[in-house]
Structure formats: structure tokens, C-alpha cells
Amino acid sequence: MPSPEFFQVLPVSDALTLLDSHWQPQPGSETIATADALGRVLAADVHSPEQAPAFRKSAVDGYALRAADTYGASQSLPAFLSLRGELKMGEAPKDDIDAGEALLIHTGGMLPASADAVVMLEYTQSIHEAEIEVLRAAAPGENVIQAGEDVAEGALVLPRLHQLRPQDIGGLLAVGITEVKALSPPRVGILSCGDELAPPEADITPGMVRDINAYILSALAEKLGALPLRFGIASDRLDEYRQRAEAGFAACDILLLSAGSSVSARDYTRDVINGLGEPGVLQHGLATKPGKPTIIALCQGKPVIGLPGNPVSALLVAWQTLPHLIARYLGRKPQAPDTVRARLSQRVASVTGREDWVAVNLSQSEDGMTAAEPIFGKSNLIFTLVDADGLLRLPLNTGGYQAGSMVDVAMF
Amino acid sequence: MPSPEFFQVLPVSDALTLLDSHWQPQPGSETIATADALGRVLAADVHSPEQAPAFRKSAVDGYALRAADTYGASQSLPAFLSLRGELKMGEAPKDDIDAGEALLIHTGGMLPASADAVVMLEYTQSIHEAEIEVLRAAAPGENVIQAGEDVAEGALVLPRLHQLRPQDIGGLLAVGITEVKALSPPRVGILSCGDELAPPEADITPGMVRDINAYILSALAEKLGALPLRFGIASDRLDEYRQRAEAGFAACDILLLSAGSSVSARDYTRDVINGLGEPGVLQHGLATKPGKPTIIALCQGKPVIGLPGNPVSALLVAWQTLPHLIARYLGRKPQAPDTVRARLSQRVASVTGREDWVAVNLSQSEDGMTAAEPIFGKSNLIFTLVDADGLLRLPLNTGGYQAGSMVDVAMF
Numbered sequence: 005m006p007s008p009e010f011f012q013v014l015p016v017s018d019a020l021t022l023l024d025s026h027w028q029p030q031p032g033s034e035t036i037a038t039a040d041a042l043g044r045v046l047a048a049d050v051h052s053p054e055q056a057p058a059f060r061k062s063a064v065d066g067y068a069l070r071a072a073d074t075y076g077a078s079q080s081l082p083a084f085l086s087l088r089g090e091l092k093m094g095e096a097p098k099d100d101i102d103a104g105e106a107l108l109i110h111t112g113g114m115l116p117a118s119a120d121a122v123v124m125l126e127y128t129q130s131i132h133e134a135e136i137e138v139l140r141a142a143a144p145g146e147n148v149i150q151a152g153e154d155v156a157e158g159a160l161v162l163p164r165l166h167q168l169r170p171q172d173i174g175g176l177l178a179v180g181i182t183e184v185k186a187l188s189p190p191r192v193g194i195l196s197c198g199d200e201l202a203p204p205e206a207d208i209t210p211g212m213v214r215d216i217n218a219y220i221l222s223a224l225a226e227k228l229g230a231l232p233l234r235f236g237i238a239s240d241r242l243d244e245y246r247q248r249a250e251a252g253f254a255a256c257d258i259l260l261l262s263a264g265s266s267v268s269a270r271d272y273t274r275d276v277i278n279g280l281g282e283p284g285v286l287q288h289g290l291a292t293k294p295g296k297p298t299i300i301a302l303c304q305g306k307p308v309i310g311l312p313g314n315p316v317s318a319l320l321v322a323w324q325t326l327p328h329l330i331a332r333y334l335g336r337k338p339q340a341p342d343t344v345r346a347r348l349s350q351r352v353a354s355v356t357g358r359e360d361w362v363a364v365n366l367s368q369s370e371d372g373m374t375a376a377e378p379i380f381g382k383s384n385l386i387f388t389l390v391d392a393d394g395l396l397r398l399p400l401n402t403g404g405y406q407a408g409s410m411v412d413v414a415m416f
Numbered sequence: 417m418p419s420p421e422f423f424q425v426l427p428v429s430d431a432l433t434l435l436d437s438h439w440q441p442q443p444g445s446e447t448i449a450t451a452d453a454l455g456r457v458l459a460a461d462v463h464s465p466e467q468a469p470a471f472r473k474s475a476v477d478g479y480a481l482r483a484a485d486t487y488g489a490s491q492s493l494p495a496f497l498s499l500r501g502e503l504k505m506g507e508a509p510k511d512d513i514d515a516g517e518a519l520l521i522h523t524g525g526m527l528p529a530s531a532d533a534v535v536m537l538e539y540t541q542s543i544h545e546a547e548i549e550v551l552r553a554a555a556p557g558e559n560v561i562q563a564g565e566d567v568a569e570g571a572l573v574l575p576r577l578h579q580l581r582p583q584d585i586g587g588l589l590a591v592g593i594t595e596v597k598a599l600s601p602p603r604v605g606i607l608s609c610g611d612e613l614a615p616p617e618a619d620i621t622p623g624m625v626r627d628i629n630a631y632i633l634s635a636l637a638e639k640l641g642a643l644p645l646r647f648g649i650a651s652d653r654l655d656e657y658r659q660r661a662e663a664g665f666a667a668c669d670i671l672l673l674s675a676g677s678s679v680s681a682r683d684y685t686r687d688v689i690n691g692l693g694e695p696g697v698l699q700h701g702l703a704t705k706p707g708k709p710t711i712i713a714l715c716q717g718k719p720v721i722g723l724p725g726n727p728v729s730a731l732l733v734a735w736q737t738l739p740h741l742i743a744r745y746l747g748r749k750p751q752a753p754d755t756v757r758a759r760l761s762q763r764v765a766s767v768t769g770r771e772d773w774v775a776v777n778l779s780q781s782e783d784g785m786t787a788a789e790p791i792f793g794k795s796n797l798i799f800t801l802v803d804a805d806g807l808l809r810l811p812l813n814t815g816g817y818q819a820g821s822m823v824d825v826a827m828f
Contacts, residue, residue, distance in 0.1 A: 174635075175799055210471055216585075
């Protein structure tokens with residue numbers, strides 16, 4: 005039995021690059037209502053079926069008129085125009101205007117064909133019901149939004165792989181696109197393995213623990229916009245573990261196995277993964293702490309991650325890998341975690357040859373700076389992460405940070 | 417009819433402070449499954465009903481033993497111990513160990529009562545089935561996780577108003593808390609008003625436009641963790657507008673009215689809001705562009721925002737106010753938008769007395785810096801925002817920014 009020391013570890017980013025070199029994601033797509041598509045990723049370029057605005061409209065409350073009729077007009081020498089009535093919102097002008105005429109129009113109102121400008125109310129005076137004074141000249145096009153000025157018919161509205169924001173939903177609906185073809189979010193399957201595990205709602209007998217990894221990992225997948233699928237708990241029996249892994253694997257796009265994946269007699273994860281298909285295990289062992297005994301694999305075109313059974317290790321490895329996998333599945337770049345610049349309150353040491361992640365609390369110092377206080381303790385206690393505000397990365401091959409160092413803390 | 421110039425405008429932050437001084441949110445709460453509670457805000461402190469771990473367990477694969485039996489042991493002078501068998505995962509030890517005995521145990525296994533340390537496999541050798549050599553002394557407590565070391569029975573697990581992250585869900589489930597009392601997210605009601613508006617799926621006749629504000633605003637509310645409720649479109653008839661506003665107001669916690677709220681003849685929004693209850697309109701006019709004619713109100717303890725009908729103005733005002741309203745409703749601080757530091761490619765000017773928001777595109781410059789390119793054009797075209805990567809704020813009473821300035825662009 006090889007000792008864990010024999011792992012040829014790789015930095016997390018190198019292991020993901022290795023996976024990417026083998027992985028060509030083939031996401032599915034589905035047609036959904038635009039109104040329900042917030043955060044979804046477009047499966048195809050979207051072109052506008054019509055122009056917007058659909059007609060020339062006024063940008064202000066005022067009078068639609070022919071600009072030429074106002075040339076030379078001023079406060080002292082106004083232009084007099086006949087009032088052709090008022091255009092109600094939502095209606096097309098019943099008649100065109102003639103030379104010397106004006107139509108009262110509201111913001112967004114449709115211009116009559118011969119009007120080429122709108123003069124704001126502020127620059128006019130009403131003489132009587134049928135006549136107005138215009139106190140300043142209007143240029144052609146003034147206060148007019150041209151048809152198609154927002155978007156032209158046939159124009160590319162949004163490109164393939166764009167992730168929809170509130171304004172994008174507005175833009176699509178503005179040109180009548182009420183459905184879009186979106187990539188299906190990846191189904192992230194999660195299978196826990198271990199004779200000691202029981203569901204959280206079960207009565208626990210001595211020696212048993214609640215399987216929290218399935219819920220931590222599904223919450224993380226949900227947060228990242230994926231569709232988590234919990235496949236329950238397999239026993240430590242190889243045949244059962246293999247059977248449940250195969251069934252889950254068939255039903256998901258990315259499989260997370262949460263089991264003892266350290267090299268030990270009771271550990272079948274490596275064999276189970278290799279049984280799921282070619283090329284199988286690509287890397288066993290990451291240069292990160294916690295999380296060293298992780299397995300990175302690709303089976304029949306689907307990533308499979310063998311996570312340590314320890315919840316802290318499992319979460320920190322998933323937090324470093326799952327954003328990349330989900331983003332790459334959808335053809336996007338992973339979002340970097342929010343970071344906060346803070347002053348480290350105590351020295352933290354690290355070991356050469358690996359990245360260390362240290363949980364920290366943030367607080368305000370008396371001098372107004374943000375202070376980062378490392379939370380020391382056994383690394384496999386979940387409340388270390390519950391109590392933490394963020395994580396501090398100690399990069400590869402550094403000795404750590406001195407007290408007082410300015411560091412970037414990743415919020416998580 | 418007063419001209420819009422007569423508004424006594426307030427900066428957005430001052431208007432929100434004014435609202436806060438009148439507003440005491442009274443959020444409801446509901447009991448939900450912990451597994452489904454990602455992102456939800458706790459309605460009460462949560463204490464642990466039990467300790468975790470529930471029993472003393474091993475942190476490694478190795479032999480549970482009495483530390484005293486190993487004192488003085490070394491590579492050259494090992495301690496010999498009788499093997500008491502192997503503890504299977506998930507089971508409690510059947511018997512205790514006696515002096516001079518060891519029990520093979522796995523990571524997470526429950527220690528027998530008399531064992532006080534675990535020696536890792538690497539520091540042992542198997543002599544035969546019934547005896548092992550221990551090659552180094554163990555200290556009491558070595559490789560042992562004490563009962564209650566992660567969390568004590570009765571300890572505060574998470575405080576009221578904490579927003580649940582994946583690790584929090586894990587911590588709660590670890591101690592058997594399968595349900596939590598969470599604040600109900602605010603119901604953000606949205607009513608559009610205007611004779612020219614039609615639902616996005618309708619056939620549009622000349623003079624009509626699709627009501628996209630309802631969808632932009634509901635997507636924003638959804639993104640912020642609220643529960644959006646779209647109340648449809650009211651006509652410009654005062655009685656209908658008033659009736660639909662009252663019905664919607666009764667069914668939500670925060671009401672957004674998207675209608676022409678500029679001061680004009682057809683504008684009833686101010687009266688409609690004042691009809692919803694005391695104190696009514698607190699502020700009409702914000703020192704922001706776009707978005708000046710906004711109304712900020714509180715009626716019967718619920719915020720009501722009268723947004724400009726123009727989609728760009730409506731979104732930018734909601735983007736500046738809704739995060740504050742939703743966070744305050746839930747007793748939390750609003751999250752600041754992500755920002756990107758960038759070099760401005762062109763001069764942008766602003767007017768004294770207001771904040772200006774300018775849509776920008778971001779790109780990589782040849783020298784590796786991020787460049788921010790302002791998108792000029794009419795401010796009421798929604799595709800200006802669809803095409804934008806972010807927003808640049810020109811603060812109050814500055815002249816804008818020169819080309820080449822380093823600026824913070826808010827991603828949105």
C-alpha cells in the first residue's frame with residue numbers, strides 16, 4: 005500500500021489545465037421564456053426580428069412640427085404655428101401635419117410623417133386653443149428618436165454564450181423576443197460513500213456521522229448556477245459503490261464523489277472512477293492543503309472529481325474546481341471570488357510545495373483598516389468554515405505571511 | 417404646471433436616508449428545510465442541540481491505544497502491543513482496550529473509552545495478526561478529535577440575520593438542524609402605467625411599445641434575492657391606475673411604479689402614491705442622471721418608488737435603490753457592486769449638482785490594462801445598457817473625468 009507521501013501532486017490550476025486538455029464539453033440547450041432567463045447562457049446568437057423603436061418618436065413632452073417652420077424664431081420674434089390637436093399615447097397620428105402646423109405630443113409619442121423635430125413645452129407658449137408661439141428654432145431631428153435608432157432589424161442583439169442580465173431581458177423583450185434558446189446548466193451529481201454516513205435527518209448511533217458533504221456540495225453547485233443532483237450514500241462495499249456511481253454518472257454531466265479518497269485499504273474511489281470510462285483518473289493528488297488526496301478524472305467526456313471525505317477538504321477543493329468546471333461547461337470564464345484587502349493580525353506559516361488555505365475572520369481595526377484574523381485549529385472541523393468570513397491563500401513555495409502583511413482575503 | 421427644473425432634487429443616498437428615517441421594516445418569517453436555505457437570512461439565533469463530533473474520533477488511519485504504552489518507543493526500541501482487531505466504520509467499539517492493547521481504526525472512527533491517542537499507520541509495523549510494533553511515542557490526545565471539539569451543545573451556531581452559505585448549511589446539518597426559521601424575502605411588486613404599453617407577447621400597433629420595465633425590474637429583484645410580483649399594465653386613467661396600485665400595494669412589501677413620473681399633465685403617479693397612505697411622497701426628484709424625476713415614498717410602512725417610464729432611467733434608479741431596500745428589509749447591508757479598475761479612453765463631462773451614470777464597455781489595452789470606453793448616445797435607449805459591460809459614476813459637483821483617468825467601473 006503506497007503511503008500518501010508518494011502522491012505526485014499537481015497545483016490545482018495545472019490539474020484543471022490537464023483536465024481541460026482532454027475535455028470537450030457538449031452542453032445541451034433548451035428553449036425557455038425570456039422573462040425567466042435571468043442568469044442563463046445563450047445557446048445561439050440572437051438577431052433582432054424588428055427594428056426598435058418601431059417608429060419615430062418624441063424624446064420629450066412638446067410639439068411635433070417641421071423644423072423649417074421655426075427657423076429664425078426667438079424669444080423676441082416667435083414663430084406662430086397652428087395647433088393640430090394632441091396625440092394620445094399609444095395611438096398613431098390620425099393625420100399628417102402641414103406646413104405651419106404643430107401637434108402636441110408626449111414623451112414616446114409617434115411623430116406624424118411630415119414632422120421632423122419636437123420643440124419642448126418650455127420653449128413654447130399657448131396663444132389660444134388653436135395657436136402656439138415657438139420661442140426658439142428647432143433643428144431637424146431635434147428631440148426625435150429615429151426608427152431603428154436603438155437597434156436595427158436583423159442586427160446582432162446578443163451573442164452566443166452571453167449570460168443574461170436584467171437589461172438583456174429588457175432588450176430581448178423590447179424587440180418581441182419572448183423565448184430564447186439557452187444552454188442547459190450542467191447537472192452536478194453528488195454521491196457520498198461511507199459505512200459511517202447517515203442522512204442528516206436520521207437518528208445517529210455512536211460511530212455514525214451525518215453526511216453533510218452532499219448538502220454543502222449541492223449548495224455550492226446551486227450557487228454557481230448548476231443543477232445539483234444528490235445521489236445519496238453508498239456503503240463501503242465495492243460492488244454497491246460501483247453500481248451507484250455508474251447509475252449517478254449516467255444521469256449527470258459532472259460527478260462529484262465524496263468519499264475517503266486517501267490511499268488506504270478501504271478506498272475504492274480510484275478503481276470506481278476508472279470503471280466509469282476512458283481516460284479515467286488523470287491526476288491523483290493536488291498541491292493544496294486541505295485537499296491533497298483529490299482525484300481529477302475524465303470518463304466518457306464527463307469530469308469526475310474524487311473529493312476527500314472530510315467536509316472542510318471537500319468544500320475547499322470543490323470551491324477551487326467547481327466554478328471552473330461549470331463555467332467551462334457553459335463556455336464561459338469562471339468569476340473570480342470577491343476579495344477584501346486586509347491586514348493580517350498574526351503570522352501564518354506555510355510549507356513549500358503546496359498552496360495552503362487558511363480560514364480568517366475580518367473585522368474593522370481602530371485605525372479604520374480591515375483586519376484579517378486567522379482561525380487556527382484542526383483543519384477538518386466544519387465550524388472553522390462556518391465561523392470564517394473568508395479564506396487566505398498562501399501561495400506555492402512561499403513561507404507564508406508575516407503579521408502586518410497586507411493580504412487579499414477571498415470571501416466565501 | 418411646474419417645469420421639471422423646479423424639482424428640489426436630493427442625492428440618491430440622501431433620499432434613501434430620508435426613507436430609512438421613516439421606515440421600520442417588519443419582515444415575516446417561515447420555517448424551511450435547511451437543505452433548501454442557501455442565501456436565506458436567519459430569523460433567529462440558532463443554537464446547537466448537540467455537540468459535534470458526538471464522540472471522540474480518530475483524525476487519521478492508525479491504531480487507537482493508550483499513550484502511556486508507547487512512552488520511550490522508537491525505531492530502534494519499538495513498543496509491542498497486542499492487536500485487539502479492527503473497528504469498522506460506522507460502528508462503536510464493541511469492547512474497550514486494556515493496557516498493552518491497540519485497535520486498528522480508520523479516519524473518523526470512534527475511539528474506545530480507554531484509548532487516548534492514535535498512532536498513524538506509518539509509525540507502526542505489523543508483526544503478525546495479533547501484534548504490532550509502535551516505532552514512536554504518542555502523546556495523550558494525539559490524532560484524536562475530542563467530542564464537542566467542533567461545536568459544544570447549546571453553543572450559538574449562527575446568529576439572527578446571518579445569510580446562509582454552503583458551509584453554514586453543512587454546519588447546521590452536522591448537528592441535526594434540518595429546518596431553520598428564515599426571514600421571508602420581500603415581495604417586490606411592479607406596476608406599469610401607460611396607454612402606450614402592451615405586454616411583450618402582444619402584437620404591436622403603431623404608437624404602442626412593449627412594456628419591458630416590468631421584466632427588467634422583476635429580473636433585478638430576482639437577482640437581489642427578492643420575490644418579484646408583476647402586476648401588469650394600468651391605463652393612464654386615474655381611477656384605473658389608482659385601483660390597480662392599491663390592489664398591488666396590498667399584496668407586496670415594496671412597490672415599484674413604472675410610469676411617466678415626470679411632472680406633466682398626464683402624470684398621476686404622485687397623487688396615486690399619496691393615496692396609498694401616510695406619510696406618502698417623501699422626495700420627488702433625485703440628483704442623478706438618468707433618473708431625476710423619481711419619487712421616493714413610504715405608505716403605511718411600505719416603500720413605494722415612482723420610477724421614470726423610460727427603461728434606462730427606471731433600471732438605473734432601481735439599481736441604485738432596490739439593493740438598499742431589499743437588504744434593509746432583511747436587516748442586512750447591501751452588497752456593493754463589483755468594480756473593475758480601468759483607464760478611461762475618452763473625456764466624459766458632467767454637470768454640477770447631480771451624479772451622472774455613463775454606460776461603458778471594457779476591453780484589454782495593448783499594454784495589458786483594462787480600458788473603459790464610454791457609450792455615448794441618447795440615454796433612453798435600452799440597447800445602450802444591453803451593449804454595456806458596466807457603469808461609470810461621475811460624482812456630484814465634479815466636472816467629469818479627463819481621458820486617461822483611472823476610474824472604477826461598476827459591473828452590472
